[in-house]
Amino acid sequence: MAGVNTMEKKLAEYKCDTNEAICLKLVRFPEDIEDDGTTFHPEYSHQIFGDDEVAFGYKGLQIQLFYSAGNLSTLFKVKYSSKVTETFDCVEPDDVEGKIREIVPAGFTCNTDDFISLLEKDANFKPFGTLLHTYTVHNEEAGELTYQIHKADITCPGFQEYHERLQTFLMWFIETASFIDADDDRWDFFLVFEKYNKDGETLYATVGYMTVYNYYVYPDKTRPRVSQMLILPPFQGEGHGAQLLEAVHRFYCSLPKVQDITAEDPSENYVKLRDYVLVKLCQGLPSFAADKLHLGFSADMIKEAQDKLKINKKHARRVYEILRLRATDMSDEEKAREYRLEVKKRLFGPYRKNQRELAKMRKCLRPEELVSHMGQMDTQTQHEELEKSYQVVVEDYRRIIERLASQA
Numbered sequence: 001m002a003g004v005n006t007m008e009k010k011l012a013e014y015k016c017d018t019n020e021a022i023c024l025k026l027v028r029f030p031e032d033i034e035d036d037g038t039t040f041h042p043e044y045s046h047q048i049f050g051d052d053e054v055a056f057g058y059k060g061l062q063i064q065l066f067y068s069a070g071n072l073s074t075l076f077k078v079k080y081s082s083k084v085t086e087t088f089d090c091v092e093p094d095d096v097e098g099k100i101r102e103i104v105p106a107g108f109t110c111n112t113d114d115f116i117s118l119l120e121k122d123a124n125f126k127p128f129g130t131l132l133h134t135y136t137v138h139n140e141e142a143g144e145l146t147y148q149i150h151k152a153d154i155t156c157p158g159f160q161e162y163h164e165r166l167q168t169f170l171m172w173f174i175e176t177a178s179f180i181d182a183d184d185d186r187w188d189f190f191l192v193f194e195k196y197n198k199d200g201e202t203l204y205a206t207v208g209y210m211t212v213y214n215y216y217v218y219p220d221k222t223r224p225r226v227s228q229m230l231i232l233p234p235f236q237g238e239g240h241g242a243q244l245l246e247a248v249h250r251f252y253c254s255l256p257k258v259q260d261i262t263a264e265d266p267s268e269n270y271v272k273l274r275d276y277v278l279v280k281l282c283q284g285l286p287s288f289a290a291d292k293l294h295l296g297f298s299a300d301m302i303k304e305a306q307d308k309l310k311i312n313k314k315h316a317r318r319v320y321e322i323l324r325l326r327a328t329d330m331s332d333e334e335k336a337r338e339y340r341l342e343v344k345k346r347l348f349g350p351y352r353k354n355q356r357e358l359a360k361m362r363k364c365l366r367p368e369e370l371v372s373h374m375g376q377m378d379t380q381t382q383h384e385e386l387e388k389s390y391q392v393v394v395e396d397y398r399r400i401i402e403r404l405a406s407q408a
Contacts, residue, residue: 011091014084016061018045018053024172025066026234028198028205030116033066033075040233042172048099057084057093063100065168066115069205070125070193072165073118074108076100103171103179105164123201127193128152128159133247137238146195147207147240149247153189154182163189166209173230176265180211180227188212188224190248192231192240207235210244213264221259224252229270245277253310260312275318276400281309282319283404293324296342317346322397326404340390347389 023039025032032038045053055061060081067074078100084093109115129152136144152159163182170177180187192207208231215223226248231240252258263270282288285308287300297320305316321343330336 014057014059016055016058018049018055021055021061022063022065022172026069026205026232027066027119028069030119033112044172044175047171047177048103055094055096063096067165068119068122070122070203072162072206073115074104074165075112075115076104076108077110103168123203125204127191127204128156128162132251135243148193148195149244150191150193151188151251152191154185154187166206169230169232170228174228177228186214188214190244192244206232207240208232208244210248212248217259220257222257223259224261226263241273242277245273246280249277249281258310260306260310262312272396275322276403278311278315278319279322279400280404283323288320288323290327293320293327322400325394325397326401343393344386344390347386
């Protein structure tokens with residue numbers, strides 16, 4: 001038994017955390033290849049390496065996926081200091097290379113010199129599609145940096161191959177990501193690029209992107225639905241997500257056939273970003289003026305948000321709550337109470353639905369089955385949960401208001 005435990009301990013030394021082992025890099029200059037400061041790692045690797053996010057069979061495992069900054073030409077290497085088969089018989093390591101090859105499209109190189117040759121060709125890379133928006137971001141080291149947002153589709157020459165390389169990042173940074181059927185002409189692609197100089201030439205680096213699917217709505221409308229959105233880690237926290245979402249929203253607002261703009265299974269962070277962008281867009285609308293907010297959420301707000309900005313009723317309601325909070329003196333007990341009741345009225349909706357369902361259950365469930373559901377009817381518990389939800393919502397709203405104030 002002691003021998004078995006000793007063997008297990010020795011084999012455990014050949015387990016590697018794949019989130020640490022995978023080394024990603026966006027390469028602009030040849031010297032970036034050996035610069036650890038330009039390396040970043042995945043947030044997730046479970047879709048490739050299982051829920052434990054572990055690769056077995058190697059010590060010092062390093063999976064290098066380096067991309068040229070513009071065209072995303074790819075260098076793929078697997079390195080390790082030792083392999084389990086070199087020490088133990090009849091123990092097979094995981095096929096790490098095979099797993100990566102399943103998601104990285106053909107055309108990559110495993111040779112650094114060949115990758116450097118591909119890197120030189122990045123000087124010829126130009127953004128795909130139509131330019132929608134240009135903006136600048138101040139960087140303490142580099143000064144004013146210029147970024148562009150382009151709209152592309154699958155008909156752009158070379159775009160399909162580029163997109164296949166770009167979407168590999170989804171596996172590492174979106175928990176439930178999946179690749180899309182880009183051949184469907186209902187997909188729109190929105191890309192963010194940074195302009196930078198190299199040896200006196202203007203080059204472009206990939207910053208992030210968004211995919212949007214245009215659903216048909218009877219009889220003659222479409223409903224664009226955001227599917228995936230990713231700002232690559234080296235560029236996160238600089239406001240690119242808000243710039244991208246606002247540019248996309250403005251693009252669809254200009255199309256008469258668009259009914260409204262939605263998102264597919266949005267993450268919590270996406271919802272917060274969307275709230276910020278929609279408030280920024282709506283705050284200048286007459287129906288959302290400060291003197292109208294205390295009168296409550298109105299039909300005029302719903303109509304104007306829908307007609308002018310393609311914002312549906314549910315999202316317009318959140319915009320109203322944020323703007324009303326900004327216009328409310330929360331140190332005034334009466335005004336604070338009115339605001340709290342207004343928000344809780346919306347938050348209570350799911351509880352009311354739950355109570356209706358429980359009322360139906362009484363008619364069809366046996367007494368012992370009903371008991372298991374009775375906890376949900378505890379009004380005191382509901383009250384506490386409602387108050388907790390309200391506090392979370394208001395805290396999120398305050399952060400959005402602070403961000404708006406800092407951008408003013």
